Amino acid sequence: MRHLLSTLDLDRIDALSVLDTAGQMAAVNGREVKKLPALRGRTVVNLFFEDSTRTRISFEAAAKRLSADVINFSAKGSSVSKGESLKDTVQTLEAIGADAIVMRHWSSGAAQQLAESGWIKAGVVNAGDGTHEHPTQALLDAYTLREHLAKERGVPAAGLDLTGMRVVIVGDILHSRVARSNVWLLDTLGAEVIVAAPPTLLPVGIEAWPCRVTYALDEALAEGPDAVMMLRVQVERMGGAFFPSAGEYTRSWGLTADRFARLNAASGRVLGTPLVMHPGPMNRGLEICDAAADSPRNTALEQVANGVSVRMAVLHLILNHDAEGTQP
Numbered sequence: 001m002r003h004l005l006s007t008l009d010l011d012r013i014d015a016l017s018v019l020d021t022a023g024q025m026a027a028v029n030g031r032e033v034k035k036l037p038a039l040r041g042r043t044v045v046n047l048f049f050e051d052s053t054r055t056r057i058s059f060e061a062a063a064k065r066l067s068a069d070v071i072n073f074s075a076k077g078s079s080v081s082k083g084e085s086l087k088d089t090v091q092t093l094e095a096i097g098a099d100a101i102v103m104r105h106w107s108s109g110a111a112q113q114l115a116e117s118g119w120i121k122a123g124v125v126n127a128g129d130g131t132h133e134h135p136t137q138a139l140l141d142a143y144t145l146r147e148h149l150a151k152e153r154g155v156p157a158a159g160l161d162l163t164g165m166r167v168v169i170v171g172d173i174l175h176s177r178v179a180r181s182n183v184w185l186l187d188t189l190g191a192e193v194i195v196a197a198p199p200t201l202l203p204v205g206i207e208a209w210p211c212r213v214t215y216a217l218d219e220a221l222a223e224g225p226d227a228v229m230m231l232r233v234q235v236e237r238m239g240g241a242f243f244p245s246a247g248e249y250t251r252s253w254g255l256t257a258d259r260f261a262r263l264n265a266a267s268g269r270v271l272g273t274p275l276v277m278h279p280g281p282m283n284r285g286l287e288i289c290d291a292a293a294d295s296p297r298n299t300a301l302e303q304v305a306n307g308v309s310v311r312m313a314v315l316h317l318i319l320n321h322d323a324e325g326t327q328p
């Protein structure tokens with residue numbers, strides 16, 4: 001893998017290769033091995049033009065657990081604020097030794113542009129580009145689902161895809177890079193995806209996505225999903241015009257205490273009890289109630305922990321792309 005820009009670039013074999021490699025990395029995160037020397041002498045730069053807690057810190061932890069040197073670059077407080085271009089910024093970082101650039105950018109398509117620009121030789125990982133894609137989030141979500149599927153079936157997770165699982169993705173699809181990456185990857189891995197959202201928060205062209213779309217969350221929940229992925233309402237991208245209102249949103253599309261109780265009493269298509277997923281950060285009281293946010297069925301923190309293993313796998317595969325098949 002030269003870069004990771006989009007889940008559309010991953011076929012089933014590629015996606016399983018990342019998940020299986022992440023499974024091997026999980027032993028390091030489980031502290032059976034504290035650190036691997038796999039990326040000793042390599043430098044990973046976290047280049048963040050937008051805020052982040054989980055993605056930036058877990059990429060940092062992932063790179064360090066593989067013994068890479070890590071440089072954290074935040075656009076705030078850098079020469080970007082003096083008008084320095086992306087080209088000059090990344091060339092400066094490569095001159096300092098960057099072998100891989102993990103970039104979060106407010107502009108949709110920025111990671112692709114950087115990878116195709118020829119400005120640098122370093123591998124590029126898309127850590128979220130505008131409202132477009134967040135491929136490592138989708139991979140860690142798929143990894144989390146697969147761990148639960150394997151446990152339910154009493155089989156090893158390695159090699160397993162998500163065939164048979166039904167996932168409902170709920171809420172602000174319009175502004176969500178997580179939704180697009182997830183729909184594509186879940187479909188590639190054989191899961192069935194239902195998107196439930198208000199019409200005002202669906203993107204143009206969603207008919208072409210490999211999923212069913214409904215405006216009625218309660219109908220989607222009645223279909224026996226294995227996981228309900230609640231998305232953050234991205235008020236900061238709405239330019240002050242949040243429609244429907246917060247109250248109406250919660251009543252119709254929030255995981256309220258009542259909906260959560262019904263979900264807990266139901267069975268999934270393959271899992272005994274459905275999972276609640278959230279990429280974080282959560283808007284408690286808006287898209288998710290406290291009971292669901294704090295429930296043991298909520299995998300939000302498990303997703304964060306799995307994110308380190310998945311990002312170790314991605315960095316390992318990208319920085320060893322000339323030696324595909326290299327064991328971690």
Ligand code: CP
Nearest residue numbers: 052053054055279280
């Ligand atoms: N899920 C996610 O991308 O979270 P952060 O914005 O905290 O990185």
